[in-house]
Amino acid sequence: MRFAPISIFAVALSLAAAASASTPLRGDAEAGQSLFSLECGACHGSDGKGHPSWKAAHPESRLPDLVHSAFLVTRTDEQLHQAMATGHTVDQRWIPGHVFSNLSALDRWNVIQWLRDQSLRVEDFFPQAVKFTAKAFRIDEYGAKRLAAVGADPSELEVVVLTAYRGTRKPNEPLRLVPWTPVELDLLDAKERLGHLCFFDVRAPGSGELLHVGVAFDPAGQILSMRVRHPDATKRAAYEKALGAFVGRNVKTAQKLDAPRGLAQGAAWAQALSKPISLAAEGIVMFDKDERARRAFDL
Numbered sequence: 001m002r003f004a005p006i007s008i009f010a011v012a013l014s015l016a017a018a019a020s021a022s023t024p025l026r027g028d029a030e031a032g033q034s035l036f037s038l039e040c041g042a043c044h045g046s047d048g049k050g051h052p053s054w055k056a057a058h059p060e061s062r063l064p065d066l067v068h069s070a071f072l073v074t075r076t077d078e079q080l081h082q083a084m085a086t087g088h089t090v091d092q093r094w095i096p097g098h099v100f101s102n103l104s105a106l107d108r109w110n111v112i113q114w115l116r117d118q119s120l121r122v123e124d125f126f127p128q129a130v131k132f133t134a135k136a137f138r139i140d141e142y143g144a145k146r147l148a149a150v151g152a153d154p155s156e157l158e159v160v161v162l163t164a165y166r167g168t169r170k171p172n173e174p175l176r177l178v179p180w181t182p183v184e185l186d187l188l189d190a191k192e193r194l195g196h197l198c199f200f201d202v203r204a205p206g207s208g209e210l211l212h213v214g215v216a217f218d219p220a221g222q223i224l225s226m227r228v229r230h231p232d233a234t235k236r237a238a239y240e241k242a243l244g245a246f247v248g249r250n251v252k253t254a255q256k257l258d259a260p261r262g263l264a265q266g267a268a269w270a271q272a273l274s275k276p277i278s279l280a281a282e283g284i285v286m287f288d289k290d291e292r293a294r295r296a297f298d299l
């Protein structure tokens, strides 16, 4: 059963009634976090990344990293509600034991808010985007060789590449995820391509914190921006300042990044970022190859 749009509307209405005029319309992320830990933590881990012992016991499961932006940008709020309400994935697969009838619509909304608050959005990098694609690419043998030189092992050869497009959007129309099908892809105009976006987790030099980072490239392979999700605004600004030292670099294929001049612990940052940024660049190489093959086929 699909989650009817009307129920979402009802949730929005009841939330609007609950919220005072001055508070924005949003769920309570803190309440969502404790619900998540209680109801979902046994499998998804209380951080949403997957509980290690559950994963070890179910190696065949496709448990996603629920707080990874590359996952969340491909799911609407409605689809996340559906996963909890009816136990269906976005492609209508049934997840055993996944109907949480003890959670009210408001509870589900709060859980979703907590997940969303930890992730980055396409709009954070490409405010003009009206649509985007998302595709997990497996790097081919040529890219794999280049990646091996920056320390990637064969289990790390997959990356989700998002590609953002400009266009016209009606007021309040949400950003649209274009399905990865030949018909839909044919309708996209390469001239409207704003760039690509990849997400990864990286250990920050110094603090050792695990950071969720997004890196945006223009269509020619230049780094446009890098952003990080962090609950502490001061720390986020400091991390984004360090990452900003890499903006403007041209990274077309896997490579060891040079330390930026004038950045504290610049060599350590360059070392930490070389592998994930290289993987992103090789993912974009795969995107371009895919597109060339598709266009050749069209002729």
Ligand code: HEC
Pocket (backbone or CB within 6 Å): 036, 039, 040, 041, 042, 043, 044, 061, 062, 063, 064, 066, 075, 079, 080, 083, 084, 088, 089, 090, 091, 093, 095, 096, 097, 098, 100, 111
């Ligand atoms: C018994 C273990 C278990 C529990 C408890 C559990 N999940 Fe899951 N969940 C899974 C598995 C396994 C998948 C992957 C299913 C697949 O893709 O085949 C999944 C997938 C999902 C998805 C992705 C659906 C999609 O569209 O791909 C979401 C969202 C999700 N769970 C949210 C939650 C939330 C929120 C809770 C708590 C209210 C929760 N889960 C509790 C096992 C669990």
